Amino acid sequence: MAKILIGCETSGIVREAFLALGHDTWSCDLLPADTHSNRHIQGDIQHVMQDEWDLMAVMHPPCTRLCNSGVRWLSKPPAARSLDEMWRELDEGAALFSACWNADHIPSVAIENPVMHRYAKERIENYQAPAQTVQPWQFATNPNGPDNERKRTCFWLRGLPQLIHTGTLDGTTARDSVHKASPGVNRWKIRSKFFPGLAAAMADQWGSAAQTRYTAQAA
Numbered sequence: 001m002a003k004i005l006i007g008c009e010t011s012g013i014v015r016e017a018f019l020a021l022g023h024d025t026w027s028c029d030l031l032p033a034d035t036h037s038n039r040h041i042q043g044d045i046q047h048v049m050q051d052e053w054d055l056m057a058v059m060h061p062p063c064t065r066l067c068n069s070g071v072r073w074l075s076k077p078p079a080a081r082s083l084d085e086m087w088r089e090l091d092e093g094a095a096l097f098s099a100c101w102n103a104d105h106i107p108s109v110a111i112e113n114p115v116m117h118r119y120a121k122e123r124i125e126n127y128q129a130p131a132q133t134v135q136p137w138q139f140a141t142n143p144n145g146p147d148n149e150r151k152r153t154c155f156w157l158r159g160l161p162q163l164i165h166t167g168t169l170d171g172t173t174a175r176d177s178v179h180k181a182s183p184g185v186n187r188w189k190i191r192s193k194f195f196p197g198l199a200a201a202m203a204d205q206w207g208s209a210a211q212t213r214y215t216a217q218a219a
């Protein structure tokens with residue numbers, strides 16, 4: 001059976017979507033899982049990904065210094081932070097993205113992140129434009145459900161097809177809770193929240209692509 005690693009995830013939303021379809025799936029994060037799971041590895045993705053995996057999906061690696069919406073901090077740091085810290089965090093974020101993107105021993109890789117600024121792109125080895133940009137509402141079927149949200153989500157894909165939308169809504173009723181999250185200690189958690197409809201589409205479409213490749217290689 002194909003082995004699947006979901007990186008930088010404590011919520012388990014993507015891991016559980018793959019597990020629900022019977023895939024041999026593990027999540028990994030520096031932090032413990034939000035709710036106990038014997039399918040979570042607490043550790044550095046850069047070490048954990050060195051094992052044999054058939055598919056690695058990195059769900060929103062730390063992006064604060066990579067994303068376009070935060071580029072202003074590289075010239076004027078937020079209160080109590082220095083410019084040196086901002087550029088060091090940019091280097092660290094880009095290095096992590098680069099390590100995941102260039103993990104060539106893993107045949108299928110997906111990385112999810114917001115739109116990046118040029119300083120991030122130029123630090124990433126073998127950088128390519130994202131293969132696809134989606135919105136959670138494109139995977140929603142219930143206007144009042146958790147997926148009917150606006151949040152531009154880019155996917156960098158290697159060895160995986162673009163996702164086919166599974167939703168039935170047109171976006172006109174989509175909410176904006178992620179962008180409107182009020183400042184506070186949990187803001188980053190709300191902003192990096194993942195969506196069950198999108199996770200289910202990934203598990204279905206990418207899980208079967210990884211399994212098909214694995215079965216063909218094993219034959």
Ligand SMILES: C[S@@+](CC[C@H](N)C(=O)[O-])C[C@H]1O[C@@H](n2cnc3c(N)ncnc32)[C@H](O)[C@@H]1O
Nearest residue numbers: 008009010011029030031044045060062192194
């Ligand atoms: C923006 S959050 C993503 C949260 C994710 N969308 C979820 O639903 O749980 C980024 C996550 O990356 C984790 N992280 C940062 N560096 C890491 C590393 N080197 N290895 C593994 N996880 C890492 C952080 O602990 C954090 O949980």
